[in-house]
Amino acid sequence: MTHPSTAPNLSEIATLFDLRADFVHGSAYGSGHINDTYCGTFDQAGQRLRYILQRINTNVFKTPFELMDNVARVTRHALARLLEEGHPEAHRRTLTCIPAHDGKPYACDAQGNVWRVYPFIERARGYDEIETNEQAYQAAKAFGNFQKLTADLGGARLHETIPQFHHTPTRLAALRAAIDADACNRAAGLQPEIAFVLARAADCSRISDLIASGTIPERVTHNDTKLNNVLLDDVTAEGVCVIDLDTTMPGSALYDFGDMVRTATPTNREDEVDLSRLDVRLDRFEALVRGYLGAAKTFLNPAEIAHLAFAGKLLTLECGIRFLTDYLQGDIYFKIKHPAHNLDRCRNQFGFVAALEAKLEPMEQIVATHAG
Secondary structure, eight states, X not given: OOOOSSOOOHHHHHTTBOOOSEEEEEEEOSOOSSSEEEEEEEEEXXXXXEEXXXXXOTTTOSOHHHHHHHHHHHHHHHHHHHHHTTXXXXXXXXXXXXXXXTSOSOEEOTTOOEEEEEEOOTTEEOOSSOOSHHHHXXXXXXXXXXXXXXXXXXXXXXXXXXXXXXXXXXXXXXXXXXXXXXXXXXXXXXXXXHHHHHTTHHHHTHHHHHHHHTSSOOEEEOSOOOGGGEEEETTTOOEEEEOOOTTOEEEOHXXXXXXXXXXXXXXXXXXXXXXXXXOBOHHHHHHHHHHHHHHHTTTXXXXXXXTHHHHHHHHHHHHXXXXXXXXXXXXXXXXXXXXXXXXXXXHHHHHHHHXXXXXXXXXXXXXXXXXX
């Protein structure tokens, strides 16, 4: 399967799916960096409708059919739950896979590329950065609702489309291997960063140990809980629909909440090198907790709630470990803008871990207040 840079014939792609509408025009859409996304306008019996057509990047997602099986199962289940609740906008509150003519949630073009089609969610948009606490609240509420809708998903376990994605002990083991190999002779200059991680090695297995012991359950998780993966209503600014479900797979609810804390609450950008003012925005953290627990409190167990504040630290530590590992290996995974980019990112994440550790007590109090 290829992943070409040339523009596809969207009219031809559309014929692979059971759209029951005539293609009018289409163009590239959105700011995503992995899949190729297009918006197509169609005429359906005199009514103009828009659809999202996406070519899945099979260089990144090696098992696209399993990925789409996950997406189809999760979105069908979410829609069924919304319809059971009598939600007046059920079809706007979840993605819907338009089937190909053989009934599958994807189709392959003549070059072997894998495509999918979703109805366009109208009157809503995504934002690349959180600018207000209200946006943080709405995003967290939307991700909490996503987990709530999928909490009772039955049947076989979802596919792990990226195995061990948030299994922090595996990330730590990869770092240890990179230190031992020292492929680029960089380890000698990284002793403070390496020592920082090793001093927190016991933290790396805390959530995975809780899952293994059955203390917290494995759940359906999104695994990429950035604001730009939630569409906010153009008028009310309410979180309407969670999108970009490619990394949806088995995991812990804590991974999703922890990554929200990592991305939404620092005072600095991820690659900022001046860490003198790096701190935790407790007002932003409170907005996340209020939104998330407003949706998720009904299904989370006490052990999950008790680890919400810790989850932010763990996901930040894990991300820093990944940046440090990539720097040791010669920057082979993350795209970099300059030679020390991954090292700058690593130091930034570790600085934020330290800030989170210093604010852990007030963060836990915020959780307790809203959990109560």
